[in-house]
Amino acid sequence: MIDDVVSRFRHMLTRLNSVGWQQKLQVFMQGESIVYREQDTEAAAKFKGLTSEDMLVYQAIQQAANTGIWTADLKKRTNLQQLQVNKALKNLESRSLVKPVKTVSNKNRKVYMLFELDPSREVTGGAWYTEQDYDAEFVDVVKQQCLHFILKQGLASLEDVAESVRKSGITQVELRLEEFKQILDTLVLDGDIEEVVGGAPSSSHAPETVCYRASRSRIPETSALTSVPCGICPVLRECRPDGLISPQTCIYFKDWLTF
Numbered sequence: 001m002i003d004d005v006v007s008r009f010r011h012m013l014t015r016l017n018s019v020g021w022q023q024k025l026q027v028f029m030q031g032e033s034i035v036y037r038e039q040d041t042e043a044a045a046k047f048k049g050l051t052s053e054d055m056l057v058y059q060a061i062q063q064a065a066n067t068g069i070w071t072a073d074l075k076k077r078t079n080l081q082q083l084q085v086n087k088a089l090k091n092l093e094s095r096s097l098v099k100p101v102k103t104v105s106n107k108n109r110k111v112y113m114l115f116e117l118d119p120s121r122e123v124t125g126g127a128w129y130t131e132q133d134y135d136a137e138f139v140d141v142v143k144q145q146c147l148h149f150i151l152k153q154g155l156a157s158l159e160d161v162a163e164s165v166r167k168s169g170i171t172q173v174e175l176r177l178e179e180f181k182q183i184l185d186t187l188v189l190d191g192d193i194e195e196v197v198g199g200a201p202s203s204s205h206a207p208e209t210v211c212y213r214a215s216r217s218r219i220p221e222t223s224a225l226t227s228v229p230c231g232i233c234p235v236l237r238e239c240r241p242d243g244l245i246s247p248q249t250c251i252y253f254k255d256w257l258t259f
Contacts, residue, residue, distance in 0.1 A: 050091065053080055057088035061098050061112050066120045068101055068111025104132045127173050128182075138171070139183070145170055146183050150193055155213045158184065184212055191215050 047055065060077045061069055069077075074085050089112065092098040100110040104125030111123065125132060128139055142165060149164040150156050156164075162180045165171075187193045194215045197208050239245045 046095075046097070050095075051088070053078075053084050054088045054091050056080065057085060058092055058097060061092075062114055064111075064113060066113055066117045066123070068103075068113040068119065068123055070109055070111045074112070102132050104129055107132055127175050127179050138173075141170060142175070143183055143187060146180070147187055147192055150187075150212050151214050155196065155211050157209060157211050161212070188212075188215075191217075 047058075050058070056078045057074055057080070060074055063069075071082070071085055071089070074080075074089075075082055078085065080088070089098065093100070096115050098112050099115045100112055101119045101123055103109055103111055103123050113119065121127075125134070128135055130138070145165050145168055146161050149161055153160070158177060158181060161184065162175070162177055165175070165180070184193065188195060192215055193212045194217075196211045196213055239247065239250070241247065
């Protein structure tokens with residue numbers, strides 16, 4: 001059924017092109033129906049000279065919005081052959097009507113979207129990615145700024161932390177609350193801060209507010225357990241009480257005992 005609709009749509013566009021009506025009418029698919037709409041002068045100039053295959057591919061890309069669509073799906077939606085899809089994409093790219101964008105989930109796969117659109121966070125990976133690569137340095141800068149504010153304030157909410165970082169000017173990237181929450185969750189897991197649940201002041205029916213403070217049981221970077229030398233000792237198998245190599249004669253073990 002859908003193949004028949006697509007075939008009729010392509011045939012209609014071809015006929016319109018042949019008589020020059022495409023400069024006055026916009027023809028597109030809506031579900032399984034073919035819809036006609038008057039086209040303004042600016043749009044007519046933009047699409048002038050495009051073939052029915054070009055328009056079919058363009059409208060499929062337009063429907064994908066800022067999440068984009070890759071060539072295999074374009075082929076399915078338009079019912080065109082791969083060579084026809086590739087040719088249409090080349091024409092549309094040369095006119096700056098569409099653009100390819102690499103996705104963070106698969107760097108070897110490009111999706112296509114309208115030239116004027118900004119890719120969605122699902123495509124780019126969001127604030128923590130730069131050109132589809134995880135930006136560990138940027139994440140660390142934001143982490144340290146968040147931690148510094150919490151330690152200075154003693155107690156801070158998610159909103160307080162977000163506002164402080166935004167005002168600091170350390171980044172021009174627009175960070176959402178959920179991204180600040182990711183940073184704070186990481187700091188909690190690292191043992192730097194801890195969550196504190198407090199009552200909301202305005203109403204007893206309001207949800208309790210979660211705040212953050214410096215961890216009162218911070219995990220030390222080194223300790224007697226993390227510094228024990230036996231795990232990396234190359235002659236551990238030869239070590240035994242009263243042997244040539246033993247805990248009594250091990251200089252590393254003595255250092256560990258006096259840690």
